[in-house]
Amino acid sequence: MKNFSRRSFISKSGIGLTASVALSGLSFPAFFRNMGLVIEQPFGFQSWIVRDMLGKDFPGTMKIMASEGYKLMEMCSPEGYNDLGFGPLTKIKPADMKKIINDAGLSCPSCHFGFSELTDKLDERIEWSKQLGLSVMVCSSFDLPKTAVLDDWLKAADKLNKAAEKIKKAGMITGCHNHHMEFAKLDNQLIYDALMNRFNPDLVKMQFQTQVITLGYKASTYFNKYPGRFISSHLSDWTADKKEVPIGQGIIDWKEFFAAAKTGGVKYFYVEMNFDTMAPSAAYLKQLS
Numbered sequence: 001m002k003n004f005s006r007r008s009f010i011s012k013s014g015i016g017l018t019a020s021v022a023l024s025g026l027s028f029p030a031f032f033r034n035m036g037l038v039i040e041q042p043f044g045f046q047s048w049i050v051r052d053m054l055g056k057d058f059p060g061t062m063k064i065m066a067s068e069g070y071k072l073m074e075m076c077s078p079e080g081y082n083d084l085g086f087g088p089l090t091k092i093k094p095a096d097m098k099k100i101i102n103d104a105g106l107s108c109p110s111c112h113f114g115f116s117e118l119t120d121k122l123d124e125r126i127e128w129s130k131q132l133g134l135s136v137m138v139c140s141s142f143d144l145p146k147t148a149v150l151d152d153w154l155k156a157a158d159k160l161n162k163a164a165e166k167i168k169k170a171g172m173i174t175g176c177h178n179h180h181m182e183f184a185k186l187d188n189q190l191i192y193d194a195l196m197n198r199f200n201p202d203l204v205k206m207q208f209q210t211q212v213i214t215l216g217y218k219a220s221t222y223f224n225k226y227p228g229r230f231i232s233s234h235l236s237d238w239t240a241d242k243k244e245v246p247i248g249q250g251i252i253d254w255k256e257f258f259a260a261a262k263t264g265g266v267k268y269f270y271v272e273m274n275f276d277t278m279a280p281s282a283a284y285l286k287q288l289s
Contacts, residue, residue, distance in 0.1 A: 043285050044072025046234060046272035051085030058089065062104035069282040073106050074270045075132070077125070080114035094131035110136040110232060110268060112177065115143050115156070118163045126170045136231055137167050138175035138207055150186040150194060157198040164203035175231050177207040183215050196226055205231035213252055214242045220256045223264030232268035233261065246277040248284035
């Protein structure tokens with residue numbers, strides 16, 4: 001796969017690119033937009049990255065992330081992630097949480113929930129989500145054991161379809177997040193494809209995690225294969241030897257990614273990487289905005 005970087009493209013093209021922009025009569029952002037390289041939506045971050053910081057200083061952490069150029073944040077349900085670093089946030093009412101986020105210059109359209117929250121406590125979680133002002137409720141994982149068979153995955157998909165009916169009636173979208181395990185095969189089927197065939201496309205939209213590039217699967221392949229079936233994506237970049245690097249410095253072809261994301265219907269982009277890569281990743285994405 002070709003590694004594309006707008007910065008390297010500019011440096012390699014030099015005067016030729018400058019002249020092309022001048023002749024086109026467009027500004028640099030407009031020129032790149034015409035080339036299809038610009039992110040049309042604001043980009044954000046997944047709160048899992050800063051979970052240790054959130055409990056110590058939630059308002060301050062929001063301001064730090066906003067100062068780096070992030071416009072959105074995706075929460076993790078404090079109740080569902082109580083033992084995973086989000087426990088201190090259970091003391092904050094969702095309306096107050098929304099105000100803190102907004103006061104920092106961010107918005108929070110989406111949140112991750114544990115599967116049991118969406119099956120056993122759905123009414124309560126819907127109400128909490130409405131108070132936070134969410135547009136999307138994402139199932140983070142089915143939490144199935146490694147011994148699960150394909151039928152277990154399909155039954156879980158059926159349960160999420162059912163929950164999604166109520167979530168849609170509440171005015172929100174249901175999302176489903178992937179990890180590595182969905183890109184294993186059972187009964188000679190890729191689990192991910194089996195789930196896509198099982199989910200009701202009018203009820204459940206997917207959130208694609210680009211980390212599966214380390215398994216050889218590209219987000220762009222699935223955006224094009226299942227047009228309109230996606231709502232968001234978690235962004236990270238990797239070297240050929242599977243080391244995480246800031247976005248734009250790895251093997252993912254981001255030009256291809258963002259072009260295909262339009263086909264896939266992706267509305268929200270959230271960076272989810274090691275904290276020390278967040279600032280350079282934002283800087284790269286801002287060049288495409």
